[in-house]
Amino acid sequence: MSPLKGIRVVELGMWVAGPAAAGMLADWGAEIVKIEMPTGDPMRRLFGAVYGLDEDRCPPFDLYNRGKKSVALDINRADGLAIEKRLITTADVFLTNMRPTFLDRVGLGHSTLLAQHPALIYASLTAYGLEGPDSDAPGYDMAAYSGRSGLAERATPKSASPPVLPGGLGDNVTAITMVSGIMGALFHRERTGQGQLVSTSLLRAGVYSIGMDVAARVGLGRAASPQSRQKPQNPLMNCYCASDGKWFWLVGAESQRHWPGTLEALGCPELLNDERFINARERRRNAEELVGIFDTMTARRTRDEWSAIFREHDVWWAPINSIDDIMVDPQVIASGAFAHVPMAVGENAPQEFNSASTPVDFSVTPSGPAGPPPAIGAGANELLEAIGVNHNERARLRSIGVLAA
Numbered sequence: 001m002s003p004l005k006g007i008r009v010v011e012l013g014m015w016v017a018g019p020a021a022a023g024m025l026a027d028w029g030a031e032i033v034k035i036e037m038p039t040g041d042p043m044r045r046l047f048g049a050v051y052g053l054d055e056d057r058c059p060p061f062d063l064y065n066r067g068k069k070s071v072a073l074d075i076n077r078a079d080g081l082a083i084e085k086r087l088i089t090t091a092d093v094f095l096t097n098m099r100p101t102f103l104d105r106v107g108l109g110h111s112t113l114l115a116q117h118p119a120l121i122y123a124s125l126t127a128y129g130l131e132g133p134d135s136d137a138p139g140y141d142m143a144a145y146s147g148r149s150g151l152a153e154r155a156t157p158k159s160a161s162p163p164v165l166p167g168g169l170g171d172n173v174t175a176i177t178m179v180s181g182i183m184g185a186l187f188h189r190e191r192t193g194q195g196q197l198v199s200t201s202l203l204r205a206g207v208y209s210i211g212m213d214v215a216a217r218v219g220l221g222r223a224a225s226p227q228s229r230q231k232p233q234n235p236l237m238n239c240y241c242a243s244d245g246k247w248f249w250l251v252g253a254e255s256q257r258h259w260p261g262t263l264e265a266l267g268c269p270e271l272l273n274d275e276r277f278i279n280a281r282e283r284r285r286n287a288e289e290l291v292g293i294f295d296t297m298t299a300r301r302t303r304d305e306w307s308a309i310f311r312e313h314d315v316w317w318a319p320i321n322s323i324d325d326i327m328v329d330p331q332v333i334a335s336g337a338f339a340h341v342p343m344a345v346g347e348n349a350p351q352e353f354n355s356a357s358t359p360v361d362f363s364v365t366p367s368g369p370a371g372p373p374p375a376i377g378a379g380a381n382e383l384l385e386a387i388g389v390n391h392n393e394r395a396r397l398r399s400i401g402v403l404a405a
Contacts (some may be wrong), residue, residue, distance in 0.1 A: 001029070001365060002028060002029020002365055002366055002367055003028045003029055003362055003365040003367060004025055004028040004029040004030040005029040005030075007025070007029075007030040007031070007092045007093065007186070008030070008031045008033065008090060008091050008092050008093070009022055009025055009026075009030050009031070009032050009033065009091060009092065009093040009094075009095055010033045010035065010084075010087050010088050010090075010091040010093070010094050010095070011032055011033065011034045011035065011068070011095045011096070012035045012075075012084070012094070012095070012096040012098055012108070013041075013095065013096055013097040013098065013125075014036065014037075014041045014042055014043060014097070014098075015041070015042065015043050015097070015140075015171070016043065016060075016064060016141070016168050016171035016172070016175075017097050017125050017141070017170075017171040017172075017174050017175050017178070017202065018095060018096060018097030018098075018125050018175075018178075019034070019041065019043065019064040019065055019097075020063075020064045020168075020171055020172055020175035021095060021123070021125060021174075021175040021176075021178040021179050021182070022034070022064075022068065022095050023063065023064040023065060023066065023067075023068070023175075023358070024175065024176070024179045024358045024360075025093075025095075025179060025182070026066065026067040026068055026369075026370060027066075027067065027339075027357075027358045027367050027368055027369055027370070028358075028360075028362075028367045029365075029367060029370070030093075031069070032067065032068040032069065033068070033069050033071060033087060033091070033379070033383060034065065034068045034069065034070045034071070034374065035071050035072075035073060035075070035084055035087070036070060036071075036072050036073075036376065037072065037073075037074060038072045038073065038074055038376075038377075038401060038402075038403070038404040039072075039376075039404075040072060040376040040404075041061070041065070043058065043060070043061045043064070043065075044058055044061050044376070045058065046058045046060065046061065059355065060167075060168065061373060062341070062355060062372070062373045063355045063356060065373040065374065066341050066355070066369045066370070066371065066372055066373050067369055067370035067371045067372075067373075068373065068374055068379075069374055069378065069379025069380075069382075069383060070374035070375065070376055070377050070378050070379055070380065071083075071087065071377065071379065071380045071383055071384070071403075072376045072377040072380065072403065072404030073380075073397075073402060073403050073404070074401065074402050074403075075106060075108075076106070077402050079397055079400075079402045080397075080402045080403070081106055081107070083384065083387075083389060083397075083403075084108070085107070085108075086387045086388075086389075087383065087387060088108075088113065088117070088120070089117065089387075090386075090387065091120065092120070092121060092186070093120070093121040093122075093123055093182055093186070094108075094113060094120055094121070094122050094123065095123040095125070095178070095182070096108070096123070096124060096125070097124075097125040097126065099126065099136050099138070100124070100126065100130055100135060100136055101136045110122045110124060110130075110197045114195060114196070114197060117195065118194065118195055119189060119193060119194065119195045120195040121182060121185045121186060121189065121195050121196065121198060122195070122196070122197045122198065123178060123181065123182050123185075123198045123199075124197065124198070124199040124200075125174060125175075125178045125199070125200055125201065126199070126201045126202075127139025127140075127143070127144040127201060127202050127203065128144055128148075128201055128202070128203045129199070129201040129203060129204060130199055130201075139202060139203075140171075140202075141165075141168065141169060141170030141171045141174070141202055142164070142165065142170070143202075144170070144201065144202035144203045144206065145169070145170025145171070145173070145174065145202040145203065145205060145206035145209075146165050146169075146170055146206065147162075148203055148206070149202075149203055149205075149206025149207045149209070149210065150206070150207065150210055150213075150214075151165075151170075151206045151207075151209055151210050152165070153226065154210050154213055154226050155226065156226055157226055157227065157228035157229070158225065158226070158228060160228075170202050170205065170206060171202070173205050173206075173209060174200060174201070174202050174205040176359070177200045177204075177205045177208075178198075178200050181198040181199075181200055182198055184198070185198045229291070230287075230288055230291055231287050231288050231291070232287055232291065233284055233287075234252070234253070234255050234280065234283070234284065235250075235283055235284075235287050235290045235291050235294065236250050236251075236252030236253075236255050236258050236259065236262055236283075237249075237250065237251060237252060237253055237255075238250055238291065238294075239320060240294055240295060240298040241295070241298060241299065242298055242299070242301060242302050242303040242305075242306055243298075243299050243300060243301055243302050244302040244303060244304075246302070246303040246319070246320070247303075247319075247320040248303055248306065248317055248318065248319050248320055249317060249318045249319075249320060250262065250294075250315070250316070250317050251316045251317060251318060252315070252316055253316075255280040255283065256279065256280060258315070258316060259272070259277075259283075260272060261313045261314055261315055262313075262315050264313050265306075265309050265310055265312070265313035265315045266294065266297040266298070267297055267300075268293065268297055271290075271293070276289060276290075277290055303319060307319075336357055336361060337356060337357055338354075338355070338356065338357060339354060339355050339356065339357040339358075339368055339369050340354050340369070341354035341355055341369040341371075341372060342369060342370070342371050342372065354369075355369070376404050377403070377404040377405075380394075380403065380404070381394065384403075
């Protein structure tokens with residue numbers, strides 16, 4: 001039995017963060033009823049209509065929506081909204097990343113639904129939270145998670161431009177956060193029978209992601225300046241480039257402990273007694289000089305050569321992988337990072353690795369993709385029949401555009 005078998009989630013969302021949270025729950029065995037507009041979640045058309053690429057498939061959509069059922073319905077119309085509400089009566093969890101004002105307007109706000117269904121877990125994922133002057137503002141992860149949270153600034157060296165983080169990074173982190181909250185609420189309901197509102201936001205997840213810096217600022221009244229590669233706080237916790245152009249991290253967090261072995265491995269043991277680098281304080285003070293020396297040394301061998309040398313000298317390090325690298329990295333593969341999705345969609349679907357796995361394994365209760373992403377409206381007939389919407393009524397709703405054909 002999968003960990004969430006028997007749990008039904010009604011998802012009203014689009015794009016990434018909300019569907020990604022529901023997608024994790026689907027991999028863990030929950031039944032996910034995805035409510036999308038009759039034309040489908042716009043994420044389905046990300047590569048074609050949004051990016052202008054000649055692609056029919058959207059593998060990121062497939063990742064976040066595999067194993068779900070779809071009911072494609074216009075909830076801006078009374079008939080569609082009525083069906084949405086009837087489906088919610090069957091749910092353990094209502095998960096949404098729609099804006100609060102819209103939800104309140106159509107009668108799907110948390111106060112309304114929890115008053116009607118006191119055992120419901122109402123999971124709200126927003127850009128900026130449910131309170132405050134910008135609680136209803138639109139926001140993607142680059143805006144709320146990366147920009148406004150302070151995360152991008154903390155990742156920007158002096159005089160450099162803010163980085164563009166990988167697409168969906170903040171959405172994925174916030175989705176995992178949302179899943180954690182849902183699980184806590186389900187555990188509380190298991191003990192008490194009581195539902196509740198569970199909320200998180202891209203902004204909140206972003207602030208927590210730089211929690212070390214935030215804690216220093218709150219607790220000490222100051223935070224260190226964003227680090228640069230040339231002048232790191234600890235040159236043994238820094239990235240370096242090998243002769244083949246491939247980068248890697250040294251991860252000598254305990255600077256004094258890792259110092260002798262690192263020097264031996266790099267071939268500069270004479271620095272061990274150099275007064276400029278005699279302890280962690282001096283290495284920080286003279287970091288630019290030390291990084292320059294290390295750059296010269298690391299440029300003498302390929303990354304594979306350094307891998308063998310570091311292993312011999314017990315130097316802590318890690319490669320900075322490309323996407324192509326991770327596809328063949330034996331440790332990435334052994335970690336279970338890739339999932340085989342049953343009945344992968346389309347002739348061009350990748351065969352070796354269908355997609356990424358959700359990042360949790362269970363030793364007793366199996367989990368993983370239960371099926372492919374649904375076509376628009378796939379599953380609607382069965383779901384609507386179960387709540388009393390018969391064939392004739394479904395035909396009528398389709399004829400007036402409330403329900404997708």
